[in-house]
Amino acid sequence: MLDVTLLGTGGMMPLPNRHLTSLLVRLDGSSLLIDCGEGTQIALAKANLSPNPIDIILITHFHADHISGLIGLLLSMGNSDRREKITIVGPKDIEKVVSSLRIIAPQLPFKIEYIELKNEKGILNIGKYNIEYFKLKHKITCYGYSILVPRLPEFQLEKAKENNIPLKYWNKLQHGEIIYDKENEKTYKPSDVMGEEREGLKLTYLTDTRPVKIIEEMAKNANLFICEGMYGESDKDDNAKEYMHMTMKEAIKIGVKINPKEMWLTHYSPSEMKPQKYLEEFRRTLPQLFIPKDGWHKELKFED
Amino acid sequence: MLDVTLLGTGGMMPLPNRHLTSLLVRLDGSSLLIDCGEGTQIALAKANLSPNPIDIILITHFHADHISGLIGLLLSMGNSDRREKITIVGPKDIEKVVSSLRIIAPQLPFKIEYIELKNEKGILNIGKYNIEYFKLKHKITCYGYSILVPRLPEFQLEKAKENNIPLKYWNKLQHGEIIYDKENEKTYKPSDVMGEEREGLKLTYLTDTRPVKIIEEMAKNANLFICEGMYGESDKDDNAKEYMHMTMKEAIKIGVKINPKEMWLTHYSPSEMKPQKYLEEFRRTLPQLFIPKDGWHKELKFED
Numbered sequence: 001m002l003d004v005t006l007l008g009t010g011g012m013m014p015l016p017n018r019h020l021t022s023l024l025v026r027l028d029g030s031s032l033l034i035d036c037g038e039g040t041q042i043a044l045a046k047a048n049l050s051p052n053p054i055d056i057i058l059i060t061h062f063h064a065d066h067i068s069g070l071i072g073l074l075l076s077m078g079n080s081d082r083r084e085k086i087t088i089v090g091p092k093d094i095e096k097v098v099s100s101l102r103i104i105a106p107q108l109p110f111k112i113e114y115i116e117l118k119n120e121k122g123i124l125n126i127g128k129y130n131i132e133y134f135k136l137k138h139k140i141t142c143y144g145y146s147i148l149v150p151r152l153p154e155f156q157l158e159k160a161k162e163n164n165i166p167l168k169y170w171n172k173l174q175h176g177e178i179i180y181d182k183e184n185e186k187t188y189k190p191s192d193v194m195g196e197e198r199e200g201l202k203l204t205y206l207t208d209t210r211p212v213k214i215i216e217e218m219a220k221n222a223n224l225f226i227c228e229g230m231y232g233e234s235d236k237d238d239n240a241k242e243y244m245h246m247t248m249k250e251a252i253k254i255g256v257k258i259n260p261k262e263m264w265l266t267h268y269s270p271s272e273m274k275p276q277k278y279l280e281e282f283r284r285t286l287p288q289l290f291i292p293k294d295g296w297h298k299e300l301k302f303e304d
Numbered sequence: 305m306l307d308v309t310l311l312g313t314g315g316m317m318p319l320p321n322r323h324l325t326s327l328l329v330r331l332d333g334s335s336l337l338i339d340c341g342e343g344t345q346i347a348l349a350k351a352n353l354s355p356n357p358i359d360i361i362l363i364t365h366f367h368a369d370h371i372s373g374l375i376g377l378l379l380s381m382g383n384s385d386r387r388e389k390i391t392i393v394g395p396k397d398i399e400k401v402v403s404s405l406r407i408i409a410p411q412l413p414f415k416i417e418y419i420e421l422k423n424e425k426g427i428l429n430i431g432k433y434n435i436e437y438f439k440l441k442h443k444i445t446c447y448g449y450s451i452l453v454p455r456l457p458e459f460q461l462e463k464a465k466e467n468n469i470p471l472k473y474w475n476k477l478q479h480g481e482i483i484y485d486k487e488n489e490k491t492y493k494p495s496d497v498m499g500e501e502r503e504g505l506k507l508t509y510l511t512d513t514r515p516v517k518i519i520e521e522m523a524k525n526a527n528l529f530i531c532e533g534m535y536g537e538s539d540k541d542d543n544a545k546e547y548m549h550m551t552m553k554e555a556i557k558i559g560v561k562i563n564p565k566e567m568w569l570t571h572y573s574p575s576e577m578k579p580q581k582y583l584e585e586f587r588r589t590l591p592q593l594f595i596p597k598d599g600w601h602k603e604l605k606f607e608d
Contacts (some may be wrong), residue, residue: 014376038342038376039318039343042319042343062408064375064408067408072317072341097407097408100405101405
């Protein structure tokens, strides 16, 4: 199960009732954070979530509204007794940028491992997380991310019995091991006890980009697609182009093409005082759309 | 008139209902900010105050809870059309520290002038502000500040007439000029038209320090004395000593000695969930004491 909380929904600057866009994902007792603008640690506390279990922080890009809360968060993690290493992933120079910000937090009680992204797209396997990253189109280098949770095929008792697989190997085979049995000179494969491939979970998150082709490819088959929708008003198309952001309409156009199970907009302009007012109109085109407020939450579960 | 707003009252880390300690002072259309931890710009917006008129930012020291919101604030000042130069004052290396943090905000639409404090104490005259600074005793170099608004003596019509001061000089003399009249070969002084010296306004602000002697000297005769009171619980005395902070009791002891017109505590530990619960007890010792919440506001006016 992937537990997803959209901590904030704002772009550019925090507002009294709207924190900057960031996402917390929880998986088996571990947390992963995407982006950390000023106030993210407050949004986390408001959602009754501890900063302590955050093992991975993914930064999309180095504009302040996506990273200016990082130092406060790291310090609060230290104060909440975090001692285990954390991994920070981001565009080229992520280590240089975080180190420069750490002039006001030179000492932390845990290690930081950095992963600098350089390719157009790729896959990272960090701990229990499978993370796809892909380059977007913004004023500066910016990445989108998908979190994938693969699902093992089902164990089939009948199949194991039919294939005469010794009981002692069932558990290992279920967990993907291939076993050679010397005594019988036989090789056993996971497929000897397991059923068909099963669909896993996919969460795709992206902000601060023009609507480029790679998004459709990378967000395909998402259970939840969280996408920038900076402006709802139609007279802001030029702003979106000039500052390289995406309007709600542009985001929804992508949503219609890839047809995710559910879609959330985020990263609203401070000029959009009530982004939810567009929901009814846009749902006529994309019924699975939401225009969340801060703290929006969902558990993504395997389908049965 | 000095308009004073205590934007936040928290120490160490921001809480959902408590921003980090910072103070906004307004004087004749200009604002001065003391400290800027994470979320200060949100606290400012909550108090319905614009970041645009901030001409001076005083930083007490470089612990993150006092400066981590600076970059977000500077960016929001730019977004609110600030174009005039601002002055940032702080301990040695203030320019180096702010420049390092500006890795995520390299371009701002206004100039920053830095003033690095090096002495134990001193006076700065910046624009319309008279600022006294004085070194405190914390884990790292930390300064306290007083804002002084001098009051001109009263213009006395009768005195001007009695002294036969020509009408054309009255205005200049009122504003402190000394005038030599060639025709009459006479020198006119401000005291020829003005009454007695009058008491001005004094606001003293300090956090993150042990209770050292210099505080009594520098906060003497304050109209408003805002002072750290990190812990109310009596079992936190050792914490205060170890991390070089001040307990509420220690702060009040200073308050009793200098007897300011009004005293506010601030910079509460996150462990103090309801600092106001100590008010009744402490007011028995110091009746002019307040234990403010975020957004506490007062107008300091000349006495009549």
